[in-house]
Amino acid sequence: MDAYSLVTRNTVEVVTEDELSNLLAKPQKKVYAGYEPSGEIHLGHLVTINKLMDMKEAGFEVIVLLADLHAFLNRKGTMEQVRELADYNRRCFEGLxxxxxxxxxxSDLQLNPEYELNVLTLSQAITLNRAKRSMDEVGRQMEAPTVSQMIYPIMQMVDIASLGVDAAVGGIDQRKIHMLAREYLVTAGYPAPVCIHTPILNGLDGKKMSSSSGNYISVADSVEDIERKCQKAFCPPECEENPVLQILQYHIFPRVTEVVVRRPEKFGGDRTFETYGEMEDAYRKGEIHPLDLKKTVARYLSEVLACVRDYIN
Incomplete structure (x- = not known):
């Protein structure tokens, strides 16, 4: 697979494609993604982790920002709590x-005078309404936002400048903040980053994935837990918004060369698929039963996550 196809696979948007093509031609290039420290690293996080691994393979220097101060500003816990989680998250990412x-x-990057002055300078140019809109998809309790949450997107812009990266990776929920960065960083003398956005996947119940809902698979889940959760997962005959198929597309096929559906001969015997498209087409035609799909996804996902379970335990 060529570098451009590798970087853009399983994305929903690249801003802009021409800028990415030019960037790929450079001998040195940097990309980053930021993560608010979380108690559970789950399949939602793994989408961007996979993308960073693609970009490393495509020749990028990869930087992972463990955004403890952002998590604190976004009301995710005390600084002590989020710093402790940051170390755990790093081990999960390495294990993956x-x-x-x-x-x-x-906080190692952000608590210095030059960084803070850049934040304050940009804060003079960005309206309160614009800052609030940029946080609509990522902020916690945004029906009553705090001043700290208005600082959050400006800090994210300064992160891009301070790290000296050429590209930023994030879920599509990061789009408004990234567009803010592209617009205003150039006014402060910094280049606009190429922005690569990945989809937001459904939870196992077909609804928005949420830690509070428990509708996710953690990278630390046991084989038994993964099998149980896949067995109970929403898996309609349709392919659109099907969370089991999403796991197959975004987490399994990027890491394996083929997928084998194991079945008794009386149900058609084993079938081997080399691409996600082939397997989706077979499922759409009713050639794969939802139960067989769930069992197959559980088996391969357990293998994919075995490395991180061994690493963190």
């Missing part, structure tokens, strides 16, 4: 295969 990259703790 994101090694040989640079990990940066947010």
């Amino acid at each position: 295969g994101l090694s040989g990259v640079r990990y940066v703790l947010g």
